[in-house]
Amino acid sequence: MATDVLWTSAEAAAATGGRADRAWRASGVSIDSRTVQPGDLFVAIKGEKFDGHDFVADAFMRGAAAAMVSRAPADAPDDKPLLTVKDTLIALQGLARAARSRTSARMIAVTGSVGKTGTKEAIALALASQGATHSSTGNLNNEIGAPLSLARMPRAAAYAVFELGMNRPGEISRLSKLVKPDVAVVTTVEPVHIEFFASLEAIADAKAEIFDGMNGPTAAILNMDNPLFDRLAAAARKRGIGRILGFGSAEGAFARLIDCSLHPTCSAVSAQINGERLDYCLAMPGRHWVMNSLAAMAAVRAAGADLAPAAASMSRLKPLKGRGLRHRVQLPGGGAFELIDDSYNASPASVRAALAVLGAMKPGAGGRRIAVLGDMLELGAEAGAMHAGLAADVKAATVELVFACGPEMRKLYDALPAKLRGAHATNSAELTPRVVGAVRAGDVVLVKGSLGMKMAPVVAALSAISDAPPRAANGN
Numbered sequence: 001m002a003t004d005v006l007w008t009s010a011e012a013a014a015a016t017g018g019r020a021d022r023a024w025r026a027s028g029v030s031i032d033s034r035t036v037q038p039g040d041l042f043v044a045i046k047g048e049k050f051d052g053h054d055f056v057a058d059a060f061m062r063g064a065a066a067a068m069v070s071r072a073p074a075d076a077p078d079d080k081p082l083l084t085v086k087d088t089l090i091a092l093q094g095l096a097r098a099a100r101s102r103t104s105a106r107m108i109a110v111t112g113s114v115g116k117t118g119t120k121e122a123i124a125l126a127l128a129s130q131g132a133t134h135s136s137t138g139n140l141n142n143e144i145g146a147p148l149s150l151a152r153m154p155r156a157a158a159y160a161v162f163e164l165g166m167n168r169p170g171e172i173s174r175l176s177k178l179v180k181p182d183v184a185v186v187t188t189v190e191p192v193h194i195e196f197f198a199s200l201e202a203i204a205d206a207k208a209e210i211f212d213g214m215n216g217p218t219a220a221i222l223n224m225d226n227p228l229f230d231r232l233a234a235a236a237r238k239r240g241i242g243r244i245l246g247f248g249s250a251e252g253a254f255a256r257l258i259d260c261s262l263h264p265t266c267s268a269v270s271a272q273i274n275g276e277r278l279d280y281c282l283a284m285p286g287r288h289w290v291m292n293s294l295a296a297m298a299a300v301r302a303a304g305a306d307l308a309p310a311a312a313s314m315s316r317l318k319p320l321k322g323r324g325l326r327h328r329v330q331l332p333g334g335g336a337f338e339l340i341d342d343s344y345n346a347s348p349a350s351v352r353a354a355l356a357v358l359g360a361m362k363p364g365a366g367g368r369r370i371a372v373l374g375d376m377l378e379l380g381a382e383a384g385a386m387h388a389g390l391a392a393d394v395k396a397a398t399v400e401l402v403f404a405c406g407p408e409m410r411k412l413y414d415a416l417p418a419k420l421r422g423a424h425a426t427n428s429a430e431l432t433p434r435v436v437g438a439v440r441a442g443d444v445v446l447v448k449g450s451l452g453m454k455m456a457p458v459v460a461a462l463s464a465i466s467d468a469p470p471r472a473a474n475g476n
Contacts, residue, residue, distance in 0.1 A: 015098035018085035024066040038063030096150035105157040112187025122296035126310035131158030141165035176213030185221040190349040195380035204228040208235035219243035219302040224250040247294040255298035280311035288353040335441025342448040343455035359397030367442020368400040374449020375406030391415040
């Protein structure tokens, strides 16, 4: 077990109202038995499709220090500690509240229609060199992920960065009241999950719920280039937030973009943060990442940290799996192609940004820019028009071949000239062999789509080409 104790049995029992059958100490918290580390407290969450109580024995086999349960599983070892509570999800929230109340860390929360995870990662990296920094892993941003991230927060953290997400009104408010952020960042407001909202303004109001848990000397970091900036700023003021700091290219922005040079694998940024000039290298391509970095710099300054080391850290920022991670895939017959894995999720704004990045890439000799695009889900009545509207972005990026997945992306496929149409299929399983059979040396291939479209298997199949036996070269 790690030397740092995160929870003792007495502390966890007090936080959850539960009963510990024996003393224990935990160095971490997990809700997935497959990823339990020795010393973890395993929380048996009951979901719609699974029940964590069925995996308690497995968690102990992997070294769990204790398990938090609402009932004793029949196969749980008799000699292993149990913390029994009425409801494990509510108890996890209890751990989260206790973790929040005992910390002196500066708390930063990030939400927005797109860019949440990237901005959260940028802020966490910027702060890590200036103090012990805790952040939510991946996109643990919902009613389970956010309290889990809080429950994992080390006692000695100086800074903590959390991502808060939502599909419907009211969700961010509950999470904000758990996190109680000192600094709140809203990256932007776009028609994401618009199916569940009456208007774009309603989405902005839902994002503004991030202010609900804020008290005292707090700050809101808002996108001044977004048309809904004034609405968000008014919501922040209404909740008593004293500092409203804008970022973007607009005059008067606290974190203002002066200039940027966009390259295939990075960006050079010149910015002014509260009057201080910053020039830094951002190890991520695309203007959207430039804007994310501005939000990060504003948040760092609002949290009281230094800008110079924060800006320097941007050269070490790395893409995440499914969010722009790149692979160079060797072809068995010789040569290679570049694969951009942006398969985790998709919205009109994020697809446009990804296409712009693809457009900046330079294919190798004989290669092409190829876009493999899955449906953007939860767009409501305007879904068809939003998909077809991407045709202009495809052409602007000089994409030479498009593979479309799903009924909505068929609208884009049909809006493209015949020479750009690679193939269309109703699902990723049907589309995958068409894509795999088409790629050739020198290509740059982007894979993107909503999570529900299961585009990750397309990435996996393309990545596996290097392990396949040699095949005849393919053209278009």
